Amino acid sequence: MTTEHEEVHAFTIRKEIEIAAPIEIAFDAVLDELGADAQMPDGKSLSMKIEPWPGGRWFRDLGNDAGHLWGHVQVIKPPTLLEITGPMPMSYPAVNHVQYRLKANGNGTLLTFSHRAMGLILPEHRDGMPEGWKNWLDQIRERAETKSR
Template identity: 55%
Template sequence: MVAVNDTEAVRVLHIYQEIEINAPIAIAWEAILAEMGPEGVMPNDKTQPFPMVLEAWPGGRWFRDLGDNAGHFWGHVQVIKPPKLLEICGPLFMSYAATNHVQYRLIETGDMTTLQLTHRGLGQITQDVFDGANAGWDFRNQRTKEFAEKLAARAN
Protein backbone atom coordinates (compact mmCIF):
# COMPACT_ATOMS: atom_id res chain seq x y z
CA MET A 1 0.00 0.00 0.00
CA VAL A 2 1.31 3.44 -0.90
CA ALA A 3 0.16 6.42 1.11
CA VAL A 4 0.36 9.95 -0.22
CA ASN A 5 0.67 12.82 2.23
CA ASP A 6 0.69 16.19 0.53
CA THR A 7 0.77 18.12 3.80
CA GLU A 8 4.41 17.22 4.57
CA ALA A 9 6.65 19.37 2.44
CA VAL A 10 10.20 18.64 1.43
CA ARG A 11 12.20 21.57 2.74
CA VAL A 12 15.69 22.89 2.04
CA LEU A 13 18.06 24.10 4.76
CA HIS A 14 21.07 26.24 3.84
CA ILE A 15 23.52 27.56 6.42
CA TYR A 16 26.75 29.40 5.72
CA GLN A 17 29.10 30.57 8.47
CA GLU A 18 32.56 32.03 8.36
CA ILE A 19 34.89 32.44 11.33
CA GLU A 20 38.45 33.73 11.71
CA ILE A 21 40.79 31.56 13.76
CA ASN A 22 44.04 32.94 15.16
CA ALA A 23 46.00 29.77 14.38
CA PRO A 24 47.82 28.21 11.43
CA ILE A 25 45.79 25.99 9.12
CA ALA A 26 47.31 22.71 10.41
CA ILE A 27 46.26 23.53 13.97
CA ALA A 28 42.77 24.66 12.87
CA TRP A 29 42.40 21.34 11.01
CA GLU A 30 43.42 19.40 14.12
CA ALA A 31 40.86 21.36 16.15
CA ILE A 32 38.05 20.56 13.68
CA LEU A 33 38.81 16.84 13.87
CA ALA A 34 38.97 16.98 17.68
CA GLU A 35 35.68 18.90 18.01
CA MET A 36 33.95 16.54 15.58
CA GLY A 37 35.42 13.59 17.48
CA PRO A 38 36.49 13.00 21.07
CA GLU A 39 36.32 16.64 22.26
CA GLY A 40 32.65 17.20 21.39
CA VAL A 41 30.20 18.45 24.05
CA MET A 42 26.45 19.06 24.09
CA PRO A 43 25.56 22.53 22.76
CA ASN A 44 23.10 23.22 25.57
CA ASP A 45 25.40 21.88 28.33
CA LYS A 46 29.16 22.30 27.91
CA THR A 47 29.77 20.03 30.89
CA GLN A 48 28.13 17.06 29.17
CA PRO A 49 30.54 15.23 26.84
CA PHE A 50 29.25 14.37 23.38
CA PRO A 51 32.15 12.40 21.94
CA MET A 52 31.87 11.24 18.35
CA VAL A 53 34.00 9.03 16.14
CA LEU A 54 35.25 10.47 12.85
CA GLU A 55 37.07 8.07 10.57
CA ALA A 56 39.08 10.69 8.68
CA TRP A 57 39.38 9.04 5.27
CA PRO A 58 37.14 8.86 2.16
CA GLY A 59 34.10 6.75 3.01
CA GLY A 60 34.87 6.93 6.73
CA ARG A 61 31.97 7.16 9.15
CA TRP A 62 31.02 9.95 11.52
CA PHE A 63 29.00 8.48 14.36
CA ARG A 64 28.29 8.44 18.07
CA ASP A 65 29.33 5.16 19.66
CA LEU A 66 27.20 4.33 22.70
CA GLY A 67 28.84 0.93 23.24
CA ASP A 68 27.28 -2.54 23.04
CA ASN A 69 26.67 -2.07 19.28
CA ALA A 70 24.42 0.95 19.91
CA GLY A 71 24.85 4.45 18.56
CA HIS A 72 23.85 7.10 16.04
CA PHE A 73 25.17 7.32 12.47
CA TRP A 74 25.65 10.91 11.31
CA GLY A 75 27.33 10.57 7.93
CA HIS A 76 30.17 9.50 5.68
CA VAL A 77 33.30 11.39 4.70
CA GLN A 78 32.63 12.35 1.09
CA VAL A 79 35.79 14.41 0.52
CA ILE A 80 38.86 14.89 2.67
CA LYS A 81 41.87 16.96 1.62
CA PRO A 82 43.85 17.77 4.78
CA PRO A 83 44.24 20.47 5.94
CA LYS A 84 41.90 22.40 3.64
CA LEU A 85 38.66 20.53 3.01
CA LEU A 86 36.31 18.08 4.73
CA GLU A 87 32.87 17.14 3.40
CA ILE A 88 30.35 14.92 5.19
CA CYS A 89 27.10 13.61 3.72
CA GLY A 90 24.37 11.80 5.63
CA PRO A 91 21.44 12.23 8.00
CA LEU A 92 23.49 14.10 10.66
CA PHE A 93 21.27 14.78 13.70
CA MET A 94 18.03 14.20 11.75
CA SER A 95 16.18 10.95 12.50
CA TYR A 96 13.69 11.21 9.65
CA ALA A 97 13.60 11.38 5.86
CA ALA A 98 16.40 13.86 5.16
CA THR A 99 19.89 14.02 3.73
CA ASN A 100 22.60 16.59 4.34
CA HIS A 101 25.92 17.81 3.05
CA VAL A 102 28.35 19.68 5.32
CA GLN A 103 31.52 21.29 4.06
CA TYR A 104 34.38 22.59 6.21
CA ARG A 105 36.74 24.69 4.08
CA LEU A 106 39.90 26.22 5.58
CA ILE A 107 41.74 29.13 3.98
CA GLU A 108 45.13 30.16 5.37
CA THR A 109 46.30 33.77 5.40
CA GLY A 110 49.63 34.02 7.21
CA ASP A 111 49.14 32.70 10.75
CA MET A 112 45.35 33.13 10.52
CA THR A 113 42.85 30.63 9.17
CA THR A 114 39.35 31.28 7.87
CA LEU A 115 36.87 28.48 8.51
CA GLN A 116 33.96 28.44 6.07
CA LEU A 117 31.15 26.06 7.00
CA THR A 118 28.33 25.28 4.60
CA HIS A 119 25.43 22.99 5.56
CA ARG A 120 22.76 22.08 3.06
CA GLY A 121 19.91 19.77 3.98
CA LEU A 122 16.97 18.40 2.04
CA GLY A 123 13.98 16.49 3.36
CA GLN A 124 11.08 16.63 5.78
CA ILE A 125 13.09 18.93 8.03
CA THR A 126 11.24 19.94 11.16
CA GLN A 127 10.80 23.52 12.28
CA ASP A 128 12.83 22.99 15.45
CA VAL A 129 15.83 22.03 13.29
CA PHE A 130 15.36 25.15 11.15
CA ASP A 131 15.21 27.19 14.35
CA GLY A 132 18.25 25.61 16.03
CA ALA A 133 20.69 24.41 13.37
CA ASN A 134 22.41 27.76 12.84
CA ALA A 135 23.04 28.18 16.58
CA GLY A 136 24.28 24.58 16.79
CA TRP A 137 26.87 25.11 14.04
CA ASP A 138 27.87 28.44 15.57
CA PHE A 139 28.48 26.66 18.88
CA ARG A 140 30.65 24.00 17.20
CA ASN A 141 32.59 26.61 15.23
CA GLN A 142 33.26 28.72 18.33
CA ARG A 143 34.49 25.60 20.16
CA THR A 144 36.77 24.80 17.21
CA LYS A 145 38.13 28.36 17.29
CA GLU A 146 38.77 28.23 21.06
CA PHE A 147 40.45 24.83 20.85
CA ALA A 148 42.65 25.86 17.89
CA GLU A 149 43.73 29.10 19.53
CA LYS A 150 44.65 27.26 22.75
CA LEU A 151 46.70 24.75 20.74
CA ALA A 152 48.40 27.59 18.84
CA ALA A 153 49.25 29.42 22.08
CA ARG A 154 50.85 26.26 23.50
CA ALA A 155 52.90 25.82 20.32
CA ASN A 156 54.38 29.34 20.66
Protein backbone atom coordinates in the same frame (compact mmCIF):
# COMPACT_ATOMS: atom_id res chain seq x y z
CA MET B 1 -3.07 15.11 2.09
CA THR B 2 0.25 16.12 3.64
CA THR B 3 1.00 17.95 6.83
CA GLU B 4 3.66 20.63 7.31
CA HIS B 5 5.97 17.94 8.72
CA GLU B 6 5.57 15.82 5.60
CA GLU B 7 6.56 18.55 3.15
CA VAL B 8 10.05 18.65 1.70
CA HIS B 9 12.10 21.56 3.02
CA ALA B 10 15.59 22.78 2.24
CA PHE B 11 17.97 25.14 3.99
CA THR B 12 21.52 26.42 3.73
CA ILE B 13 23.68 27.74 6.56
CA ARG B 14 26.95 29.51 5.74
CA LYS B 15 29.42 30.92 8.23
CA GLU B 16 32.96 32.24 8.10
CA ILE B 17 35.21 32.48 11.12
CA GLU B 18 38.75 33.73 11.59
CA ILE B 19 40.93 31.45 13.67
CA ALA B 20 44.15 32.80 15.19
CA ALA B 21 46.05 29.57 14.54
CA PRO B 22 47.94 27.96 11.64
CA ILE B 23 45.85 25.98 9.16
CA GLU B 24 47.21 22.58 10.30
CA ILE B 25 46.18 23.27 13.90
CA ALA B 26 42.78 24.58 12.78
CA PHE B 27 42.16 21.44 10.69
CA ASP B 28 43.10 19.21 13.64
CA ALA B 29 40.64 21.20 15.79
CA VAL B 30 37.88 20.48 13.26
CA LEU B 31 38.60 16.75 13.50
CA ASP B 32 38.78 16.94 17.31
CA GLU B 33 35.42 18.70 17.47
CA LEU B 34 33.83 16.14 15.16
CA GLY B 35 35.30 13.34 17.25
CA ALA B 36 35.82 12.57 20.91
CA ASP B 37 36.02 16.23 22.02
CA ALA B 38 32.51 17.11 20.73
CA GLN B 39 30.30 18.51 23.48
CA MET B 40 26.76 19.68 23.93
CA PRO B 41 26.35 23.34 24.93
CA ASP B 42 26.13 22.23 28.59
CA GLY B 43 29.57 20.56 28.34
CA LYS B 44 28.30 16.98 28.24
CA SER B 45 30.13 14.71 25.77
CA LEU B 46 28.34 13.89 22.54
CA SER B 47 30.35 10.62 22.31
CA MET B 48 31.16 11.30 18.65
CA LYS B 49 33.70 9.46 16.52
CA ILE B 50 35.07 10.28 13.09
CA GLU B 51 37.07 8.09 10.77
CA PRO B 52 39.10 10.71 8.84
CA TRP B 53 39.38 9.04 5.43
CA PRO B 54 37.12 8.86 2.33
CA GLY B 55 34.06 6.81 3.22
CA GLY B 56 34.86 6.99 6.94
CA ARG B 57 31.94 7.15 9.33
CA TRP B 58 30.95 10.06 11.54
CA PHE B 59 28.79 8.69 14.30
CA ARG B 60 27.61 8.94 17.87
CA ASP B 61 28.82 5.93 19.87
CA LEU B 62 26.47 5.23 22.78
CA GLY B 63 28.22 1.97 23.72
CA ASN B 64 26.89 -1.60 23.69
CA ASP B 65 26.63 -1.46 19.86
CA ALA B 66 24.13 1.42 20.06
CA GLY B 67 24.44 4.82 18.43
CA HIS B 68 23.56 7.07 15.50
CA LEU B 69 25.22 7.34 12.08
CA TRP B 70 25.49 11.06 11.28
CA GLY B 71 27.31 10.73 7.97
CA HIS B 72 30.25 9.60 5.88
CA VAL B 73 33.36 11.49 4.87
CA GLN B 74 32.80 12.40 1.24
CA VAL B 75 35.99 14.44 0.71
CA ILE B 76 39.04 14.95 2.90
CA LYS B 77 42.10 16.93 1.81
CA PRO B 78 44.05 17.84 4.95
CA PRO B 79 44.46 20.61 5.93
CA THR B 80 42.14 22.47 3.54
CA LEU B 81 38.88 20.57 3.07
CA LEU B 82 36.50 18.20 4.80
CA GLU B 83 33.05 17.30 3.49
CA ILE B 84 30.55 14.98 5.17
CA THR B 85 27.24 13.78 3.80
CA GLY B 86 24.50 11.88 5.60
CA PRO B 87 21.45 12.13 7.84
CA MET B 88 23.28 14.14 10.56
CA PRO B 89 21.11 14.16 13.72
CA MET B 90 17.91 13.63 11.70
CA SER B 91 16.15 10.28 12.15
CA TYR B 92 13.82 10.75 9.21
CA PRO B 93 14.14 11.14 5.42
CA ALA B 94 16.69 13.93 4.96
CA VAL B 95 19.99 14.47 3.19
CA ASN B 96 22.69 16.76 4.59
CA HIS B 97 26.04 17.97 3.34
CA VAL B 98 28.51 19.87 5.53
CA GLN B 99 31.72 21.42 4.29
CA TYR B 100 34.67 22.81 6.23
CA ARG B 101 36.95 24.76 3.85
CA LEU B 102 40.11 26.17 5.42
CA LYS B 103 42.45 28.74 3.93
CA ALA B 104 45.69 30.04 5.40
CA ASN B 105 45.31 33.74 6.13
CA GLY B 106 48.61 35.25 7.31
CA ASN B 107 49.40 33.55 10.63
CA GLY B 108 45.79 32.47 10.99
CA THR B 109 43.12 30.53 9.16
CA LEU B 110 39.83 31.45 7.52
CA LEU B 111 37.28 28.67 8.03
CA THR B 112 34.30 28.75 5.69
CA PHE B 113 31.54 26.42 6.80
CA SER B 114 28.39 25.41 4.97
CA HIS B 115 25.54 23.07 5.79
CA ARG B 116 22.96 22.25 3.13
CA ALA B 117 19.98 20.02 3.84
CA MET B 118 16.77 18.86 2.23
CA GLY B 119 14.06 16.45 3.20
CA LEU B 120 11.20 16.11 5.65
CA ILE B 121 13.02 18.41 8.07
CA LEU B 122 11.29 19.16 11.36
CA PRO B 123 10.92 22.84 12.28
CA GLU B 124 12.94 22.40 15.49
CA HIS B 125 15.90 21.17 13.45
CA ARG B 126 15.62 23.99 10.89
CA ASP B 127 15.28 26.58 13.64
CA GLY B 128 17.97 25.16 15.96
CA MET B 129 20.72 24.44 13.44
CA PRO B 130 22.15 27.97 13.07
CA GLU B 131 22.75 28.33 16.83
CA GLY B 132 24.00 24.75 17.12
CA TRP B 133 26.58 25.26 14.36
CA LYS B 134 27.62 28.62 15.85
CA ASN B 135 28.40 26.84 19.13
CA TRP B 136 30.24 24.05 17.25
CA LEU B 137 32.38 26.55 15.28
CA ASP B 138 33.13 28.57 18.43
CA GLN B 139 34.46 25.37 20.01
CA ILE B 140 36.69 24.74 16.98
CA ARG B 141 38.08 28.29 17.19
CA GLU B 142 38.72 28.06 20.94
CA ARG B 143 40.36 24.63 20.63
CA ALA B 144 42.67 25.72 17.77
CA GLU B 145 43.65 29.01 19.38
CA THR B 146 44.39 27.29 22.70
CA LYS B 147 46.59 24.67 20.95
CA SER B 148 48.37 27.43 19.02
CA ARG B 149 49.47 29.32 22.15
